[in-house]
Amino acid sequence: MKRIPWPEAIAPAAYKINDDTVHSTIFDDPYFSKSGGLAEKRHVFVEANHVEDRFRRSKKVTILEFGFGLGLNLLCTLDAYGSVDSDCVLDYVAFEKYPLTKDQLRECLRASIGKHAHAESVIAKLPPLISGFHRIILSPKIILTLIYGDAGSAIKELDASVDVFYLDGFSPKKNEDLWSPHLFASFRRLAATGASFSTYSSAGAVRRGMAHAGFDTQVKTGFAQKKEMLVGVFSDKVQTNRQPVDNVRIIGGGIAGCSLALRASELGLKVTLVDSGRAVMGQGSSNPLPLVRPTISLDFGPRGQLSWYAYFYAMRLYRMWSETQALGWQEIGAIQLAQTGEDYSKMRNALKVLSLGQDFLKCVEQGSSALKGLSARISGGVLISPVGQLSKCQTGFAEALRNQSIEVLTQISLSDLDRGDFLGERRTTSEVLPLVLANPQTAQRLVPAVDLRLQPIRGQSTRVKGMGKRLRFALCGDGYLSALDDGSAWSSGTFDLNDESEEIRAKDNLLNLNRISNWVDSIGSGRNDLVTESWVGVRYATYDRMPHVGSLSQGVYALTGLGSKGFTWGPLAAEVIVSELLGLSCPVERSIKKRMSPLRFG
Structure with missing residues (x-):
């Protein structure tokens, strides 16, 4: 299958702060009115779309925002949600082409609105700047989906039944792409029954575009010095009406x-x-020590995308669940080992494309301190931090x-x-x-x-004692090796296609022991006296994985x-x-x- 290359790295926002106003230097336009950021967002978006009333009478409210920016619309929406006694699910989706990093966002919010009750909890869960969809659970019934990239091209990938549209891009004169007829036309596919929109812009092109998308538009009083703003309600035939179940x-x-x-x-x-x-x-789910980790690859096809999206989501979700449940959750570092010098070269190239920063992904060369105590045969690898492991599944x-x-x-x-x-x-x-x-x-x-085309794949893991503190990181290659707090470790990675046997096999323990001896110095091969436990699981994969x-x-x-x-x-x-x-x-x-x-x- 042809490899699909990663897109260009997402460019972070560029801005300057004058007094308490944040100004985009990319679009030469402020992120919000000088008359007050939160007050403006509340008037133009939350109140104009009757969001609080929607929370009171609906089981779910899906909001689609164009221009996440500083997250002020989200913060105002969270304030509105918290003011209503409701079991409604808040489903908030936002596009952003030039996202801010966590530190940038903290700086901008501190300068513009000061402290906010929800700001840090949102910032802490923001994903790295990777193109695509990022699902974030802010609380069990509050969902944020950030879509990093150009809304004009990514909108076709969104599957949603939208109740409220927040059109909050920079001025149509400064950011024409986010106010294009092509983008407005896509709203017809996404709008739910009774969907509404609002925007600070009352430009004729915006009015005509939203009317063409099926909305009855109306000019209303704007915020502060701005005389007019635009609102509307979808009146055309709904294409995405969904009935939730109980x-x-x-x-x-x-x-x-x-x-x-x-x-x-x-x-x-x-x-x-x-x-x-x-x-x-x-x-297959009884694995005594599963790892939650991505795979470093140059492929950005569906499988490569899914690997990264799923990893980021799983880390956040297990982290949240472990606050109240005893899952044995630990966040550790792991090294994805290169099998050859050529493999290591490919990993280095992948890291350049990923641009996630050395705090998260770091190349470790042969002989580096991160590989201390490991076999000299290892050609290097990538240190991933954090990954997760679960010991009480x-x-x-x-x-x-x-x-x-x-x-x-x-x-x-x-x-x-x-x-x-x-x-x-x-x-x-x-x-x-x-x-x-x-x-x-x-x-x-x-x-x-x-025809599901499911294939059974048998895998056996082996637990060994006596690892002590020799294993500083989990090691991943043709299998993986990860330690427990008691000084033991699980070696996992046999792969028996179309085999559903749950019998413990001595030869598979030997394979797992040899993996340890190939990776870790001072552990001889075939040390059956170190084995304390074995596990067998059968997982099922599709032909295309x-x-x-x-x-x-x-x-x-x-x-x-x-x-x-x-x-x-x-x-x-x-x-x-x-x-x-x-x-x-x-x-x-x-x-x-x-x-x-x-x-x-x-």
């Missing part, structure tokens, strides 16, 4: 199914989780499900979708309740008409085929499904979602 059934209690169950419950759905085992997080997720009062039914095996008492409720109403298949072992049998995430038929969805990436990809894949169930914006590009369709093999 219940969901999930078959499969692995990491994907549990991630979906927890997020669906947090967002207000009644959830039933069904598994064939004696407890959740069994089989089974007990932690079981407890999390109980704490969310999620109904869990275990030791239930299904031979087809027309059997099983728990499915009876799906047929008690005229509308079929949604069912999600997160059970790769039996999914194909349940939907025989769809993209997961199955999406609709199979009316009311039936697939969430499977994650292979060995389950703990990294599973949370974001689950977010795609729950977003579709609730009518929320999709957290990934439409092109990526299409590549994950479970119907793609025919």
Whole structure:
């Protein structure tokens, strides 16, 4: 498959601060009126779109902003949300071509509005400056999706049912691209029933563009010295009207199914989780020490994009969950090892393209201090910090499900979708309740008409004692090696395609021991006396190594085929499904979602 190169690195915003006003030097225009940033945003956007009233009467409100800038519209919207006693889900999507770094944003907000109750919690969760979609959970029912890049080209990738449009780009005279007829025309596809928009600009071109997009426009009194602003309500035929559901059934209690169950419950759905085992997080998801990490690659195709999006999302989500659940979550450093000098050269080139900064990704050359104590045969690598590891998956997720009062039914095996008492409720109403298949072992049998092309892949891990403090970082190559606090470590990485055996094999322990001896000095090969424990899991991957995430038929969805990436990809894949169930914006590009369709093999 042809490699798709990474896009050019995102250019951060350029600005200057005069008194308490932040001025863009790229567009030669201020980020907000001199009469007051928050007051202006509140008047032009929050109040003009009756956002507080929408929160009171809706299950979800999707807001689409053009020009995230300093985040002032988001802060005002969060203030409005906090003032209303509502269970509404706030789904906030924003485009930004020239985002500010975290430190820049702190500086600008400090100079312009001083302290704000929500500012630091938002800033702390902002992603690195990588092109594309970034899903951020600010709180269980407050979702932020930042889309870094040009809105004119990226708008076609957005899948959403938008209730409110905030048009807050720089002046149409200074930033023509963000006020183009092409962009306005895309609103027709995105607008929900009763959608509204507002903008500080009352320019004739904006008025005509929004009218052409299907909005009845109206000129209203502007803020402070500005006499006029523009508002409107969508009156054309809705193309993206979605009806959210109240219940969901999930078959499969692995990491994907549990991630979906927890997020669906947090967002207000009644959830039933069904598994064939004696407890959740069994089989391939019972990995005793999974790593959550990206893969350093020059490929920015769908798989490369998904790898990075999912990694950033999973790190934030596990971090949030671990504040209240005992998942054994730790954030550590990991080195992705180069197998040869040529591999190391490719990694160096990838880092130049990624432009994430040495605080996050750093090349480590052969003989560097980061590789001290490791084998001289290692040709270098990339230090990634942080990555995550989970040491209490089974007990932690079981407890999390109980704490969310999620109904869990275990030791239930299904031979087809027309059997099983728990499915009876799906047929008690005229509308079929949604069912999600997160059970790769039996999914194909349940939907025989769809070719899922799932392959079993057996993997065995080996726990060894006596590592002490020799392992400063997790090591990743043809498998991985990661330490626990007690001085032991798990070596993982056997790969047996089309093998579903759960038998512990001595030869696989030997392979894992040899990996250690190849990577770590003073650990001899074949040291069976160091082995304290072994684990076997069977994961299922698709032929193209993209997961199955999406609709199979009316009311039936697939969430499977994650292979060995389950703990990294599973949370974001689950977010795609729950977003579709609730009518929320999709957290990934439409092109990526299409590549994950479970119907793609025919």
